[in-house]
Amino acid sequence: MRNIQIIISYRGTSYCGWQVQPNGVTIQEVIIRAIKELTGETVNLTGSGRTDAGVHALGQSANFFTASTIPPEVWYRALNTRLPVDIRVIRSRECPPDFHSRYNTIGKSYLYKILESPVASPFLADLAFHITRTLDWGAMEEAAAGFLGEHDFSAFMASGSAIKSTVRTITDISFIKRGELSEITFTGNGFLYNMVRIMMGTLYEVGYGRLKPQDIKAIIAGKDRNKAGVTAPAHGLYLKEVYY
Amino acid sequence: MRNIQIIISYRGTSYCGWQVQPNGVTIQEVIIRAIKELTGETVNLTGSGRTDAGVHALGQSANFFTASTIPPEVWYRALNTRLPVDIRVIRSRECPPDFHSRYNTIGKSYLYKILESPVASPFLADLAFHITRTLDWGAMEEAAAGFLGEHDFSAFMASGSAIKSTVRTITDISFIKRGELSEITFTGNGFLYNMVRIMMGTLYEVGYGRLKPQDIKAIIAGKDRNKAGVTAPAHGLYLKEVYY
Incomplete structure (x- = not known):
C-alpha cells in the first residue's frame, strides 16, 4: 500500500465543514467519494484537522493509503476531474508509510x-x-x-x-x-x-x-x-x- | 421628479445579464423591483449599456426618475437592504434632469x-x-x-x-x-x-x-x-x- 498526501484548496460555503458527519455534505466525504470513483477503494482520508462549516482552505493537507498504481503526481489531476469546482487538489505526492496528516503536524x-x-x-x-x-x-x-x-x-x-x-x-x-x-x-x-x-x-x-x-x-x-x-x-x- | 444616478457592482453569475428579458432573471429587473418595494413606483431604469449573462460589474451606472423624497445619498443604502447580496449599489446621487446613463457616456x-x-x-x-x-x-x-x-x-x-x-x-x-x-x-x-x-x-x-x-x-x-x-x-x- 502506498501513502499518498494531497494538498487541497476549497471554498467551504456549500459544505458542513471538513469532517464526515450525518447532517450534511462534507469536504472529506466528497473527496473520499472521488477516490472511490477512481480506484474502487473506500479509503480512510486523514486530514490535518477539521474546518468548520463555511471555513475555506488554501492548503489543507490529507493522506490516505491505496493499492492503486496511479503515479503519485498524477493523483491531483485524476481527482480534480471527479471533484466539484469548489474543491481542488493542488498537489499530490507519495509519503513514507508512517506519515500521518494530523499527528505529524508541527x-x-x-x-x-x-x-x-x-x-x-x-x-x-x-x-x-x-x-x-x-x-x-x-x-x-x-x-x-x-x-x-x-x-x-x-x-x-x-x-x-x-x-x-x-x-x-x-x-x-x-x-x-x-x-x-x-x-x-x-x-x-x-x-x-x-x-x-x-x-x-x-x-x-x-x-x-x-x-x-x-x-x-x-x-x-x-x-x-x-x-x-x-x-x-x-x-x-x-x-x-x-x-x- | 428627481433624476437619481446609481453606481452598481454585481456578480453576474446567477443572472441572464443586465437587460430585462423574458427568459430569466436580470440585474435590471431585480433593481427595478427593489425600487418598487421602496417607493411603490415602477421606474424606467436606464443602464449605461447591457452586460451579457455571466458578466460582472464593478461600476455599472444607471439612472431613473422618481417622485420620492428619499435624499439622493440615502438611496444606495435603502436599496441595498432590498437587494440580494450579489448586487450592491455602491453610490447614489441626484443628477441634472437631462442626465442620461447611456447617451451621456464618453x-x-x-x-x-x-x-x-x-x-x-x-x-x-x-x-x-x-x-x-x-x-x-x-x-x-x-x-x-x-x-x-x-x-x-x-x-x-x-x-x-x-x-x-x-x-x-x-x-x-x-x-x-x-x-x-x-x-x-x-x-x-x-x-x-x-x-x-x-x-x-x-x-x-x-x-x-x-x-x-x-x-x-x-x-x-x-x-x-x-x-x-x-x-x-x-x-x-x-x-x-x-x-x-
Whole structure:
C-alpha cells in the first residue's frame, strides 16, 4: 500500500465543514467519494484537522493509503476531474508509510479576510468578514503582538472542548492591507477549537474601540472565555498552510 | 421628479445579464423591483449599456426618475437592504434632469481576469478565465499596443449586430500581474458587441503562440471576424467604470 498526501484548496460555503458527519455534505466525504470513483477503494482520508462549516482552505493537507498504481503526481489531476469546482487538489505526492496528516503536524497558518467598507462586495459575501465600522489598524497590530509566544489560550477556546492542554505557541501574526480588503495571517504550533476566530473577534473589538491593545495580556491571564471578544464569522477564515 | 444616478457592482453569475428579458432573471429587473418595494413606483431604469449573462460589474451606472423624497445619498443604502447580496449599489446621487446613463457616456473601461495555473481555483470558477497553458505576456502586451487608437473594429464584433458605425477609439490597455492572477483593463470611447471578449480571445491566442503580435494590425484592417481570435468567456469580464 502506498501513502499518498494531497494538498487541497476549497471554498467551504456549500459544505458542513471538513469532517464526515450525518447532517450534511462534507469536504472529506466528497473527496473520499472521488477516490472511490477512481480506484474502487473506500479509503480512510486523514486530514490535518477539521474546518468548520463555511471555513475555506488554501492548503489543507490529507493522506490516505491505496493499492492503486496511479503515479503519485498524477493523483491531483485524476481527482480534480471527479471533484466539484469548489474543491481542488493542488498537489499530490507519495509519503513514507508512517506519515500521518494530523499527528505529524508541527504548525499551521490561518488567514482571516476582512472587508472594511460602507458597502458589502457582491464578490466577497461568503469570502470575507464585512465590517462597516472604521477600524484602528494600528491598535489591532499592537494588540496582536500580545498574542505572540507561548500562552494558555483557554480564554480563546470555544466552551465545551475536551482537550489535554490549552497551551499553544503563536509565532507570527502578520497584516496585509490592500485598500478595503485586509488579510491577517496567524501562525502557530497549533490552535484550539475556534481559537483563530475568537482571537480575530477580539482584535476586531480592539479595532473599533471596545477593547484596548493592552487588554490582551489580562484576557489571556484570566483564562475566561467571556472576557475575550466575539467569535468572528466562519466565512472570513481560511486554513492557509499546514507545516510538517 | 428627481433624476437619481446609481453606481452598481454585481456578480453576474446567477443572472441572464443586465437587460430585462423574458427568459430569466436580470440585474435590471431585480433593481427595478427593489425600487418598487421602496417607493411603490415602477421606474424606467436606464443602464449605461447591457452586460451579457455571466458578466460582472464593478461600476455599472444607471439612472431613473422618481417622485420620492428619499435624499439622493440615502438611496444606495435603502436599496441595498432590498437587494440580494450579489448586487450592491455602491453610490447614489441626484443628477441634472437631462442626465442620461447611456447617451451621456464618453467612455468605459472593462477589466478581464485571467487565472494562469495548472489547477483551477475553487474561489474563481465563475470570476476569472482559467488558462492551463503558459502565456507569453510580453507578446500579449506587444499585441495589445496594436489595438490602441481609432480603428474600424468590425473584425472584433459579434456577427449579427446592427450598428451605425464600427469605428471606436481604444485609449489604454493595461496589464497587472499578481502571481497566477492577471488583470487586463481595456479603456475606450465605446465598445462594439462582444468587442472586449474578442480582443481578449485574440490576445490569448497571441499568448499561446497561435497568433503573432504583428498580426493585430492586419486583423483590424481585414475587417473579418473569422480572422480574429476566439470570444473569451463571459465570466472573466467586468464592466469596471463608465465615464461621463
